[in-house]
Amino acid sequence: MALWLIFAASCVSFWGVWGFVAKLTITRGVHPLALSAISSVTGAIITWIAVLLVQPSWERASHNIPFVLLTGICGSLGGVAFFFALGHGRASIVVPLSSLYPAITILLSLLFLGEHPSLTQTLGIILALVASLLLGM
Numbered sequence: 001m002a003l004w005l006i007f008a009a010s011c012v013s014f015w016g017v018w019g020f021v022a023k024l025t026i027t028r029g030v031h032p033l034a035l036s037a038i039s040s041v042t043g044a045i046i047t048w049i050a051v052l053l054v055q056p057s058w059e060r061a062s063h064n065i066p067f068v069l070l071t072g073i074c075g076s077l078g079g080v081a082f083f084f085a086l087g088h089g090r091a092s093i094v095v096p097l098s099s100l101y102p103a104i105t106i107l108l109s110l111l112f113l114g115e116h117p118s119l120t121q122t123l124g125i126i127l128a129l130v131a132s133l134l135l136g137m
Helices: 003-027 032-054 065-088 091-098 102-112 119-135
Strands: none
Touching: 003 032, 003 065, 003 091, 032 065, 065 091, 091 119, 102 119
């Protein structure tokens, strides 16, 4: 099995549990901003442990600071918005609806990275987006 597929499946699993636990935490009275702050610190600790274990090269990161910072900004703002959405809506609606974000990634990748998915991949993308929309209804 391809390594990227293992990581993607792990991501889906962790994020699936994450959405449920986040909603459970908010319904127990934790403010979305408090949840976001504590989650961010927890994520930073886990990330730094992984950095120490893997010891990645930092050379390319230092040359791309604006993109590195923009990644963190977008991810953090998306997380805060997600927690607020969970605070005001049902997890069964918020989670599938918020999972439509790949549509933006796909569009930007087509326009700026020159990526071109195959016909089968395009069909899969369309079906996944339609499924997310239907789940959110």
